Amino acid sequence: MTGGIGSARRETGDGVTSGSIPSQRTASDAYRVSDDQLHSARLVVAKNSSGSEDLRELLDMLGLISSTPDLPPPVSR
Secondary structure, eight states, X not given: OOOXXXXXXXXXXXXXXXXXXXXXXXXXXXXXXXXXXXXXXHHHHHHHOSSHHHXXXXXXXXXXXXXXXXXXXXXXX
């Protein structure tokens, strides 16, 4: 039976395996995100928050906004 994690990978004709599973990110990669990724993350949090205070708290905890208005958010481009 086929399936599971390995099913997302495909072997090309030259023996190289490719697929949709991304490689593991390092700690230094955690702060390198695109503007689209930041925007998408903020939208997901906004859609799933229960109110404005909940939204602010979640965005702050995730590093998507700064708790100090003078500083940029921890996660930025």
